[in-house]
Amino acid sequence: MPAVSDRLLRYRPWRGDLQGPWAASLAIARVGLRLMIRKRLFWGLYALAAMVFFFFFYGQYLVVWIQQQTATQTVFFGGIPVKMGNLTKFLDRLHLNGSSQTFGNFIWFQGYIGMIVLALAGSVLIGNDFHHRSLPFYLSKPIGRWHYVLGKCLGIGVFVNLLTTLPALILFIQAGLLYDWKSYYVDHFRQFVGILGYGFTLTVCLSVLLMATAVSVRRAVPLIMIWTGIFFLCRVLGSFLVEGTHLDPRWRLVDLWNNLYLVGSWCLGTSRESLRPVEQPAFGEALIVVVIVCVLSLFFLRRRIQAVEIVS
């Protein structure tokens, strides 16, 4: 066993200024991100997210290519001649055309994958700090309780944006390059803002909700069950109430994921007619529900944080 050294008992004098606790929040975020990236369990979901991105990426390219290069040509499927222009009608349903629906759909899919990862990672990221009492390592350092919360939320936020906002922006840039970039970026500036707005909404809502649930239930299985309830069962319930029993579309407000989608669609400037399903509550109502969920989560967190005392 190597001997404990006394040689380095005196450090080189530190002449710089220590960074404040906000910088420590960044360090906490980095640790959280590293943990999520390293979990091999999640690699399958990351691969799925990459597939969704490449589907949209090459889909946009394919649509433009078909429209511009081969729209007048005919191809044979099993000996049946099909005009290439008809093929794009099928692709039109997917809205792979750099419109607000393209980005709305893309973020919806990617966000869902991110949400599943967060449900699985919540206990590793936050719950274990409380459950296995590793919180003293953080809170014995010169940071406050809220710096810790901010750091964790930042980590979650960066993760969500890496899955949603960043690739959506890449798709936006690609769409501009595929079409007339000079006019596209100006004409579709609302979509640019909308991507940022949708990403911001997902970031804030998912991060505070994950913090609130992980702080209270701590373990992986209960956390997954709660998130399944919020994002899957409530979705099924909302659909059943509106489509099954033909109640007022406002009943769909119980579906938080749908509310996030509506807020995102509003940010992107999507028309109500192009929303799926068609019967939807108003954008403003969905926004109010999302804000209420965030405020309640923050209020709950505040109560928990004030009471965070590391007691075995």
Added chain:
Amino acid sequence: MTAAGTLNPRNVTPAPEVIDRMNTPESEPEPLLLFEQVSKWYGPLLGLNQVTLELNGGITGLVGANGAGKSTLIRLATGQIRPNLGRVRIRGTDAWDWRARRLVGYCPDTDAFYEEMTGREFVLAMARLCGFPRAEARRRTEAVLDRVGMRDRADRKLRGYSKGMRQRVKLAQALLHEPELLVLDEPMSGIDPVGRQELLELFRGLARQGKCLLISSHELEELEKLTNHVIVMARGRIAAVGTLRQIRDLMDDFPLSVRVEVDRPRELARQLIDNPDVVGLDLASDETGEYLVLRAKHPERFFRALGQCVVAERFDMRQLEPLDDTAHAVLGYLLGGSGKT
């Protein structure tokens, strides 16, 4: 160091103008760690009861039975919990304030890390939490890993670490920012004998540098090797503070037992039997011959009288051994048990 409790009550509640005066550059520096009439409840359970304590340097052991309040005191000192009554201050700053923790290093008794990380990554992450820029954080990480003897094993994942290696990594992260006050909760737990010796040397080195170490431990023998300055806790209160000898001397109700080997034990017994401080006397024998076991109150006065007697009567004293001023014995008296914590 002073402490409220059975021995040295310290009722200090400075007026605001006094505090202002204390904070002026000309005044005395604030105590490094100050507990002022601190009480802490966990629901209906009283964890700490009106504790007043001041630490400024050196190594102080914190001992007491389970549930005596050691962990509560440590958590209050490191700002993990808040007192219900009184205040805990680090150099004048509330221990709950994050700024106070720039002066405190804490090595907790738990070893729940992120098992996926390597030891080096963990310590580096903790260095960034301390507020060091990347380059300085790396430099300090290497320095502290070297200091605790973990530099060559720091690239292994934490999940593969033994208990002793985990202890060393915990210690490393506590040393990162060169804290003035180092609070160590069971630092010797799980460390092999060679490693213990190394860590004892490290602690002594830190104390020589002027650091203040507060060490909670059940390993009384190890603690005795490190310091004889202890805080004894019982039922949420500080039962005693000081060196083991000082504490022992103040316990008049419990006579000190001393083994005395002289050339004429029976004659010495006759001489001492009239001494009012001697409350018991046994003549025993073993392979070395006969010897006396004396029980005496007021040890200081008794030892003075014994010395005078030995010189005056020209006894040839071969051995003088106090039998019960060990940490175990003192704790046994104070806590009403065997002394085992």
